[in-house]
Amino acid sequence: MKELKILAVLIIVVLIGYIGIEPYAKHVMHGTIPPPDFSYLDLPKFEPAGDPVKGKELFKANCASCHSLKADGIEAGMDKKTAELSFHVVPPDLSNIAAIVEPHFLANFIRDPQNATKNPKFAMPPMGYLTNDQIGDIIAYLKSKAKKELTGKEILQDACTRCHSVKYQKIQAITSKEHLKTYLGKIPPDLSLMGRAKEKEYLITFINNPQVLLPGTTMPRLGLTEEATEKVVMYLDKIADPHKEERKKIGMWVLIYMLIGVAITYAWKRKIWQKIH
Amino acid sequence: MKLIDWLDERLAVRQLIKVMMTEYYVPKNINFLWSFGVLIILTLTILIISGIFLLMYYKPDANLAFDSVNKTIMMDVSYGWIFRHVHAVGASIIFLLLYIHMARGIYYGSFKPPREIVWITGYVLFILMSATAFTGYLLPWGQMSYWAAQTITTLFEKIPFIGPDLVIWIRGHFIVEDPTLTRFFALHVVFLPLLLIIFTAIHLYAVRIVGSNNEDGVPIPKEEKKKKGIPFWPVFMAKEYFVMAVFLTFFFFLVFFHYEFAMDPINFTPANKLQTPPHIYPEWYFLAYYEVLRGFFFSQNLGLIAFVLSMFIAMFLPWLDKSPIVSGKHRPMFQVAFWIFILDFVFLTVLGKLPPTGLYAWLGLIGSIIFFAFFFSLPIISKIERKQIENGGNKK
Numbered sequence: 040m041k042e043l044k045i046l047a048v049l050i051i052v053v054l055i056g057y058i059g060i061e062p063y064a065k066h067v068m069h070g071t072i073p074p075p076d077f078s079y080l081d082l083p084k085f086e087p088a089g090d091p092v093k094g095k096e097l098f099k100a101n102c103a104s105c106h107s108l109k110a111d112g113i114e115a116g117m118d119k120k121t122a123e124l125s126f127h128v129v130p131p132d133l134s135n136i137a138a139i140v141e142p143h144f145l146a147n148f149i150r151d152p153q154n155a156t157k158n159p160k161f162a163m164p165p166m167g168y169l170t171n172d173q174i175g176d177i178i179a180y181l182k183s184k185a186k187k188e189l190t191g192k193e194i195l196q197d198a199c200t201r202c203h204s205v206k207y208q209k210i211q212a213i214t215s216k217e218h219l220k221t222y223l224g225k226i227p228p229d230l231s232l233m234g235r236a237k238e239k240e241y242l243i244t245f246i247n248n249p250q251v252l253l254p255g256t257t258m259p260r261l262g263l264t265e266e267a268t269e270k271v272v273m274y275l276d277k278i279a280d281p282h283k284e285e286r287k288k289i290g291m292w293v294l295i296y297m298l299i300g301v302a303i304t305y306a307w308k309r310k311i312w313q314k315i316h
Numbered sequence: 317m318k319l320i321d322w323l324d325e326r327l328a329v330r331q332l333i334k335v336m337m338t339e340y341y342v343p344k345n346i347n348f349l350w351s352f353g354v355l356i357i358l359t360l361t362i363l364i365i366s367g368i369f370l371l372m373y374y375k376p377d378a379n380l381a382f383d384s385v386n387k388t389i390m391m392d393v394s395y396g397w398i399f400r401h402v403h404a405v406g407a408s409i410i411f412l413l414l415y416i417h418m419a420r421g422i423y424y425g426s427f428k429p430p431r432e433i434v435w436i437t438g439y440v441l442f443i444l445m446s447a448t449a450f451t452g453y454l455l456p457w458g459q460m461s462y463w464a465a466q467t468i469t470t471l472f473e474k475i476p477f478i479g480p481d482l483v484i485w486i487r488g489h490f491i492v493e494d495p496t497l498t499r500f501f502a503l504h505v506v507f508l509p510l511l512l513i514i515f516t517a518i519h520l521y522a523v524r525i526v527g528s529n530n531e532d533g534v535p536i537p538k539e540e541k542k543k544k545g546i547p548f549w550p551v552f553m554a555k556e557y558f559v560m561a562v563f564l565t566f567f568f569f570l571v572f573f574h575y576e577f578a579m580d581p582i583n584f585t586p587a588n589k590l591q592t593p594p595h596i597y598p599e600w601y602f603l604a605y606y607e608v609l610r611g612f613f614f615s616q617n618l619g620l621i622a623f624v625l626s627m628f629i630a631m632f633l634p635w636l637d638k639s640p641i642v643s644g645k646h647r648p649m650f651q652v653a654f655w656i657f658i659l660d661f662v663f664l665t666v667l668g669k670l671p672p673t674g675l676y677a678w679l680g681l682i683g684s685i686i687f688f689a690f691f692f693s694l695p696i697i698s699k700i701e702r703k704q705i706e707n708g709g710n711k712k
Contacts (some may be wrong), residue, residue: 041347042347042348045347045348045349046348049416052658052659052662053412055662056600056662056665056666057577059662059665059666059669060577060600060603060665060666060668060669061576061577063664063666064669064670067670067671068594068595068669068670068671112422174698206383207387210701228585229586231386231387232386232584232585235581235584236582236584237581237583238581279584280389281391282390282397286397286572287572287573288399289572290568290569290571290573293566293568293572294568294569294572297561297564297565297568298565300561300564300565301558301561301565302563303561304554304557304558304560304561305558307554307557307558307560308554308557308558310553310554311550311551311554311555312551312554312555313553315344315546
């Protein structure tokens with residue numbers, strides 16, 4: 040009985056310390072993470088709708104000098120080197136862009152990329168001369184070509200690897216390091232362990248709107264849909280912690296084994312201590 | 317039986333077993349807090365074994381260290397992650413055990429004559445363990461590894477005359493760099509563990525000579541040892557195995573399900589000497605001392621002196637607390653001081669992780685002063701108690 044009291048005191052003191060240095064201190068240091076906003080309603084409302092056939096022509100005329108759309112056999116008008124020299128970043132292939140980016144955001148992005156991404160140095164020039172109908176046609180075309188189901192890895196490759204490497208997955212950033220440094224001021228971090236370095240909520244809000252958590256960062260807002268963001272964060276978590284399932288399974292067996300050990304040692308202790316008074 | 321006879325003739329193993337185990341008597345009136353010494357040896361063993369396996373894949377090179385830990389060991393090597401989790405959690409939890417072991421020693425007066433050597437060697441072990449933890453923390457070469465080492469080594473700069481040169485000597489470079497990593501590696505895997513083992517041996521030898529203290533602090537006379545004591549083997553160890561099993565259950569729960577406290581997420585970002593993280597803090601077991609360092613926020617020099625004093629003052633307990641009453645169980649005034657000290661230590665630990673601004677800075681100062689007040693109150697409490705006894709007061 041006395042020993043249980045001592046144990047109780049011990050547990051209370053340790054718990055106070057634990058709560059203080061883990062949940063409480065973390066809360067003070069990092070604050071609460073604001074929830075993501077996938078409506079992007081800070082941008083003017085725009086419900087794109089249009090004709091994919093017209094859209095293809097508009098795409099060829101306005102976008103294809105820099106962007107490819109391999110799903111429809113369209114190659115970009117310039118190669119990687121030329122693009123890097125002009126923009127310091129390689130423009131993405133747009134085959135699946137409509138599947139991962141919110142349409143309302145995409146429309147605003149085409150019109151004014153700097154405002155939509157909240158990055159005044161964003162490389163793509165604004166396409167303000169396109170009418171709303173024309174933008175609607177282009178988005179309708181992009182939608183018609185985009186894959187319906189994308190994996191987390193595919194989304195990452197479409198949305199992130201222009202600038203980010205994922206070394207442990209043998210993924211190299213498409214743009215070369217020197218140009219990224221010119222474009223963004225520094226080489227963006229490798230994403231191999233991002234799933235362990237940051238918590239899930241942080242990553243979701245950060246991808247959703249980088250300026251909220253890291254004011255002044257050169258990472259652009261990408262306008263990903265909720266589903267795409269969650270998939271990409273799940274993928275980041277999986278590659279950063281590949282043994283998660285195994286760990287839980289082995290952990291359960293070890294604990295069961297240890298509990299049997301507790302029972303056996305307790306039985307032995309009782310047997311030996313019977314004679315002690 | 318033949319083998320034991322053969323060994324007995326050459327090594328006197330029977331006598332050894334008697335002296336060390338079956339006829340080494342431990343007092344009956346001790347509680348499970350006296351089990352923590354063995355738990356520490358158990359955890360140290362776990363650390364050494366898991367460390368040896370980690371050593372097989374770890375690469376002490378600033379360009380390779382991070383990947384060798386986080387890719388090779390954590391992802392590629394079969395069950396490598398278990399070894400790292402065990403090593404990280406073990407390193408953290410051994411300090412919890414050490415603190416409980418030391419607090420038990422302070423409360424029940426286990427540092428008093430004739431156990432001064434037990435206390436001092438124990439304290440040296442704590443300092444060695446701290447050095448081992450500090451050098452080991454740099455090895456994964458993550459952001460917090462790097463900046464914790466950078467911050468703590470900078471402290472030596474304040475030492476008069478030799479400070480700036482000493483810092484460069486410790487780092488092997490003007491900043492924490494590859495040479496720092498390799499020398500910390502050498503200290504962490506060879507020199508410090510060797511000293512730890514030597515001092516553990518001396519510590520245990522000293523305990524065998526003077527015997528364990530007990531709850532009442534009244535030594536058992538030699539003649540009554542058999543009556544009032546229990547043999548170390550099998551009786552004491554029968555209980556010890558049970559405590560070990562409970563501890564290991566808790567330990568493996570942490571290893572598999574709750575390891576974040578020992579593996580800071582920030583350290584999964586590679587060291588970057590151009591980017592200081594917004595918050596730099598040591599592992600939890602150094603937070604109280606770190607807070608004493610920051611507590612005297614108006615003077616860096618004073619903070620540094622306080623920091624060094626706080627790390628070593630407990631070593632001098634046998635000379636600070638000379639009360640004739642050994643166990644805190646029979647010292648009401650000491651009990652009050654002790655519990656204030658324990659709560660203050662937890663308080664400082666929590667503050668150590670919070671940003672040192674505004675109210676927190678002042679609380680840190682108050683906490684630091686209470687920390688020292690405990691040690692300086694001991695001679696006074698002892699004096700009062702001595703007087704009470706001389707006046708025939710509550711003598712026990």
